[in-house]
Amino acid sequence: MGEVKSLGGPSPKRDGIFPSRFYFVGRLVLSFSMKNIDCQPKRRKARRWLLWLALLLAPGLVSAQRLSMLRAQGGKIVDAQGREVVLRGFNVGGWLLQESYLLKTDTLDSQARIRGGLLRTMSDQELEAFYEQYRATFVTKADIDFVAAQGFNCVRLPFHYDLFLTRQQRLERNKVSRRPRDPQAVEAYVQHLAQWYDQNQLFTDAQQLDGFRLLDQVLSWCAANNLYVILDLHAAPGGQGTDRNINDNFVPLDLWKRHDRQGRLIYQDITVRLWEKLAARYQHDPRVAMYDFINEPHRVDIENGLSNDNAEINVLYSRLINAVRGRGDQHLVLLEGNGYGNEYTNLTPDKLHVQDRSNLVYNAHRYWCPNDPAATDPNPNQINLLANLAAFRAKWQVPVWVGETGENSNEWFAGAVQGLDAQNIGWCHWNLKRVEGVTSLLRVRPYGSILTPAGRAALLRNSQFNQCVPNRDVIAALTRPATARTPFAALSIPGTIHATNYDMGRNGIAYHDAYAERIDYRKQAPTNNGSLYRNDGVDIEAVTDQASNGFAISDMAAGEWVNYTVSVTKAGAYTLRARVKNEARAPSRLTVKLDEAVIGSLTVGPAAGAAWTTVAVPTTVLPVGRHTLQLYVEQPGASLSWLQFDLSSTPTTQGGQ
CATH class of the missing domain: 2.60.120.260 (Galactose-binding domain-like)
Structure with missing residues (x-):
């Protein structure tokens, strides 16, 4: 990733990048070449060109073929041959969405506020240049190689929707970062989004958008290591809750509440549009294990002027499922419940307003809860406890998966892994790296303040893989036998x-x-x-x-x-x-x-x-x-x-x- 210098992205030949479109072009080229081996001389030039292209794509073709599309079979996730696949891996958070506590910028409490602080001393162009460097160094192929070397088989990739805006469109969002408490600035941004939506100017130029380029890059790195990727919309348009770190919203719960001048829940429309574009690009890509539609909706409740039965979440999830399935995309889709991903009242398969209920997976995020397999929650739709997870899977015959777990001690980690593995429930640890972090896979040394040039330079340097310190005790807790x-x-x-x-x-x-x-x-x-x-x-x-x-x-x-x-x-x-x-x-x-x-x-x-x-x-x-x-x-x-x-x-x- 450090080699990427332009929006055009890296070379497939040089960097081994293998977007899904190359997979099918490669198959077509190989098929054409074999069938036309005795073609006339006037066609030989075209044949030679196609053979050259096939050789160019061949390394990626081999990587992509190691993985097969996953699907749900009862309560299991299985591959194309029907073999059960238990996904165990790491979240790559803090990279495509900065979270303040991961970077030790807690007083700023969100990426938008970090950007606002930076914009006090930087121009928009300088800000974009810094973030391009940050995204090029904070996670690279070396990090993904290290994850794979520990024996994990997947990564969950949290990302911000603004990476799928053009850089010119992000300038409008920067205006709100400069004036986050100004309702007029927020409203102006919403109206820009509505205009871009109506004029089909959102998420349309995949070759020039940072988000698609970065996703393609991660998919390539992971395929080279036989790792699946879970695409996670961690910061949804408008914000799915009240926590600034993960929502990066300007007004809490705007995803569920904000109407544009036409009366539309415009952020929801934009979220559906984004997943349609993602499905169009990756619908046949076996490297993608699941689509995680929205990370951790929370505080979607009557106290915040919404329903008390997750009705709003049901409506949006049903739209998203229908939109993805409408494109013929049969990827696993991961649903996250209310209350930071765990509560599923009115969100069970029978309640969704969809015709196709296949390939649904239900998520739990496990933090600061007992690992006792006998502990239960009286609400059967609250599934972060081990017994509730297993019971929910058995009742609804759907796979369950722990999309986030961690933020605790090694003792808790080992107990959680032991309990989840005993039930054949997959999990994904939070997080790959953090500044001065003892719970992550990699520890980043202190760097000072992100608001100073010296601090930013140190952050870019210290967060590189070869500068990080592996937390060997965390790795041992997650991978070694309980008695080791x-x-x-x-x-x-x-x-x-x-x-x-x-x-x-x-x-x-x-x-x-x-x-x-x-x-x-x-x-x-x-x-x-x-x-x-x-x-x-x-x-x-x-x-x-x-x-x-x-x-x-x-x-x-x-x-x-x-x-x-x-x-x-x-x-x-x-x-x-x-x-x-x-x-x-x-x-x-x-x-x-x-x-x-x-x-x-x-x-x-x-x-x-x-x-x-x-x-x-x-x-x-x-x-x-x-x-x-x-x-x-x-x-x-x-x-x-x-x-x-x-x-x-x-x-x-x-x-x-």
């Missing part, structure tokens, strides 16, 4: 062991923490008090103390422990030093064990000003080999930066240094 425990780092004795480099694995296996997962959305307390470095229940703080790796384990409660896989390379008794502090009023006591046998005990007295200090104790004789070292909290209060083991021939008494 694996080293986070290679640790040897003698040597220094940083406290935060404890093993990867679930609570009770790699560590024990009293609060390791969030299962109540109303409970805001983080599972990791510092939300730093790792994504477990173990609390971690940033430190600048000597010889530190920058982090320390903190807020340790009595009975908590962490395990380390270590290799003892030299047998003998050791001096164990620990870099600690104690902000409590009473002494803290930590026990160190090797394979369950106590090898030393550390007492950390309270220190004025909570200064870091080093305490040292002798150990018992440690045998050579691979062992489990455990730090156990007998009495709370201490923070630990590191443990250091040095061979010692003389006893060491405990004391501060």
Whole structure:
């Protein structure tokens, strides 16, 4: 993607891009060439040209043929051969729609407000140039290759409808970003949209629109890795709810409420038009797994002047299904319920006003809820709990799929994957990357402020794949068996062991923490008090103390422990030093064990000003080999930066240094 310099898009030959239209042209060319192998001389020039074109397209043809169109069969998603396909993958959010919390621009709270802030110091042309660079670097083929390398088989691609406007049309939207609280500016934009709609000037020049070019690009990258793509309209025209991050609306719920001067729900008309254009382009494309019509409609309720039974959502979904099916497109279509994608009253298959109810898939977004397979919601149409998901699938004989899940601890991730996999329910983790994010697949280093030239330059640099840090503990939680425990780092004795480099694995296996997962959305307390470095229940703080790796384990409660896989390379008794502090009023006591046998005990007295200090104790004789070292909290209060083991021939008494 970094090579893209113009709206015309990259070369299919150079970049391996293989839009759906090339697939069918390639098949036609190959067929024509074989059938006309004995053609007359006057036709040989045309034949040679067609053969050259076939060779040009052949790499993409091979990629596209790896995947087959998916369809619904009862409660399963199956491929063209009838084999069940369980889609498990990652969301590629924050790219084709910027969400403030992913970029650490929370005070701006939406892409439109980010753009408005940028437009205070940039021209429209400079803004477009920045976003072209951002889209060229934030996600590239290297990111998609990395997703595939972890064993996933799909990506969900959230996008903003404004990518399917021309750049000239986006200038009208910029005017509202400059004056977001001006009703006249909003109304002027709506009337421009209505005019473009009536004059058939929306989404018509696919070759020149950023949205189609970017979708084609992602489809090519994914096909090269045998990954399916879910096309997700994440920011619908007008906004599907009240959350600015995902709606990027100027007025909340305008998708459901805004009428133009002709009395039309113009944003809905535009949404239908967009999906008609998408269906026209991709209707035969096997790389597309599903169309996700509208992400997370929410607050569509009586409190906001709408119905209390999802009637408005039913009407729009029915229009969208009919529009796509009317083009002969039989792709799976993913429906998202009210309340951030989960509640389906009046949206079940029997309630939709459609003739063709085939290939429907029902979505859930699972955040901050129990993974207990026995937990149920009394509303059978609220399906984010595991039991409700399975029951809904069985009752309506439709596939269900978790389009988003995450934003929690590794313990919760592992439990969610275990529960969903047990039911053969696919899922897609949120999110691929985020700034200073411990829950994502990739972590982007801090960059400053997006509103400054230096900050923007750093963001473009730091968000590139080769600058990101893989969150290996997150990957392990999503891909390893529930009982697995694996080293986070290679640790040897003698040597220094940083406290935060404890093993990867679930609570009770790699560590024990009293609060390791969030299962109540109303409970805001983080599972990791510092939300730093790792994504477990173990609390971690940033430190600048000597010889530190920058982090320390903190807020340790009595009975908590962490395990380390270590290799003892030299047998003998050791001096164990620990870099600690104690902000409590009473002494803290930590026990160190090797394979369950106590090898030393550390007492950390309270220190004025909570200064870091080093305490040292002798150990018992440690045998050579691979062992489990455990730090156990007998009495709370201490923070630990590191443990250091040095061979010692003389006893060491405990004391501060």
